[in-house]
Amino acid sequence: MVLKSLSGNSGGGRVVIVEKYIRKIGGHYASTNGGLGIKELVKFNDAMLAKQVWRLYIDKTSLFFKVFSTKFFPSGSVFNAKKSRGSYAWKNPGQFPTKAVPSKIVVLNEAKVSTMIDSESREWNVELLKNSLAPFLVHKILSIPICKTAQEDMLVWPRSRCGSYTVKTGYQLLYELENSEDASSSNSALTKAFWNRIWKLNLPNKMRLFCWRACSEALPTLQNLHHRKVIDSLICSTCGELEETTLHPLWDCTAIQSTKASLKQPLAPPTSVKWKPSRSDFYKVNYDGAMLKDSGKAGIGVVIRNENGEVMASLAEKITKPDCVEVLEALAARRAILFAIELGLQQVIIEGDSEIVFKALSGVCSDRSCIGHIFKDYKSILGLFQTHSSYTRRQCNSVAYALAKRARKSFLLLVWMESVPPDISYLVYVDVIR
Known part of the structure; x- marks a missing residue:
């Protein structure tokens, strides 16, 4: 929007700069086809313009908002802006696809x-x-x-985890809307499935990115550098035998293979972690959630223990399955604090195995995320309640997780005072003696 108004309707100026920048990226294909997610410059430009609409709606204290609102929408928001004799950008501001609920x-x-x-x-x-x-x-x-x-109600962009609009997700939406009805060949379906497997690998992000770069011939191998006229020789400097292609250092290089063999030594056993009780004046409240497959339900488990590891109370509750695990973990955290309030406990430590929830409890997570409203609600419930948040590993949260899974076999809500169900009592014992 602003980009067009600054550049004029001719499409020159800054649009040319953006086009050169996009071409330098080298990823002109959608991410499902192996690229960086930038394929069409027009859609990318529209996504950037929509970012300015988002800024005008969210940040009403900026000079940007004050200048544009005075001229185009003095008595409302950017979504109420009317057509004017201004730039082309204001002919249809904020027009997003909507769906009616019958x-x-x-x-x-x-x-x-x-x-x-x-x-x-x-x-x-x-x-x-x-x-x-x-x-x-x-x-x-x-x-x-x-x-x-x-x-208070707030505007949330559902396609990003943080809840705020991003150019990337805006471009993806425009791309999907245009191609939703296009028939795709079996070959493109196989390609899409391949890249989906790459991006969904249970690996660190840098390793998935390495796999993408290797499959896209984007690694700085001697062959690629020679193709770009950076160097003259293609022979691998490690083994001195073959040309260094993408596959050579991964499979064919004899020097690297011998190094890989030496690395295949048995590793030292990982350091064991264990559940830690709270200090004497606090209670430890562990929570967890579990998706119950093929039932449309989810389970929440909460266990409260004192400084000696003795169970004060435990809970297993069955709820409607939320859209994602993050929401379930947030609901479990809120149920944990409500359970402590119901029991009249004033000083507690809330502990779970979700790092996202822990950051949200610590105030690091954005309020516009899919769990932001739950934690605003959580903090409103607390009031003068004295709590601390803690993050732990899954193996230290086994009792709460077992309670969450047990919700599959139970009624909507079950509470045990000073005990847990007999079939998971051994987990409490393991936490104490470990």
């Missing part, structure tokens, strides 16, 4: 979301939803967690 009751056609929430229990009005909407929509809505306390 309703079987005319009364709900103009209703707000709050109509479907029970004001007393702060839960979805299941009866109203079932009588008004199709079953698959009811299931989708019930999987959305609701705050227990009143929170």
Whole structure:
């Protein structure tokens, strides 16, 4: 938007600079086809323009907002801007694709979301939803967690983990919208499946990036450097026998193979980690969540122990399966603090095995993320409640995880006072003696 207004309708100026920059990147293919996710310059430019719309909506204290709002939308937000004689950018600001939710009751056609929430229990009005909407929509809505306390509404971009709009996700949306109805060949389907496997490998990001670079012939091998006229010789400097292609150092180089063989020595056993009790004036509250396959449900497990590792109370609760694991872990953390409040405990340490949730509890996570509203609700519930957050490994959180999985066999909510279910009591014993 602003880019076009600065460059003029002729498309010159800064657009040319952007085009040169994109071409230097070298990734003109979508990420599912093995590239960096930049394929069409027009869509990339539109995605960058949408970033300015996002800035105008979010940051109302900036000089950028004050200048543009005075001229184009003095009495509303950027989404209410009307057509004017300004630049081309303002002819259709903020036009995003929307989907309507069909309703079987005319009364709900103009209703707000709050109509479907029970004001007393702060839960979805299941009866109203079932009588008004199709079953698959009811299931989708019930999987959305609701705050227990009143929170201010905010705009969230659902396609990014942080909840804020990014040029990358905007470009991906535009690309998907245009190609959603295009028929793809079996060859492109196989290529897409291959790259999806690469990006979903359970490896560190730098190793997945290395795999992508190797498959895309983007490594600085002697062959690639010679092709770009950087060096003259293609012979591997390590073995001095063959040309250094991408596959040579990985498979064919005899010198490197001997080094790899020497590295295949038995490693020292990993250092064991163990659950640590709280200090004498606090209780340790461990929480965890588990997705229950083929049931549309998820489980939450909470266990509260004192400084001696003795169980004060435990809980297993079955809930509607949320959209992602991060939301489930956030709900488990909130249920843990509510459980402690219900028992009248004032000083607790909340501990789980989700690093994302731990950062959110510590104030590092953005409030616009998919779990941001849950933690705003979490902090509102705390009030004068004295708590500390802690992060631990999964093996130190085995009791809470076992309780979460046990929710599959239980009713919607089960609570045990000063004990846990007999089939997982050995895990408590292991935590104490380990």
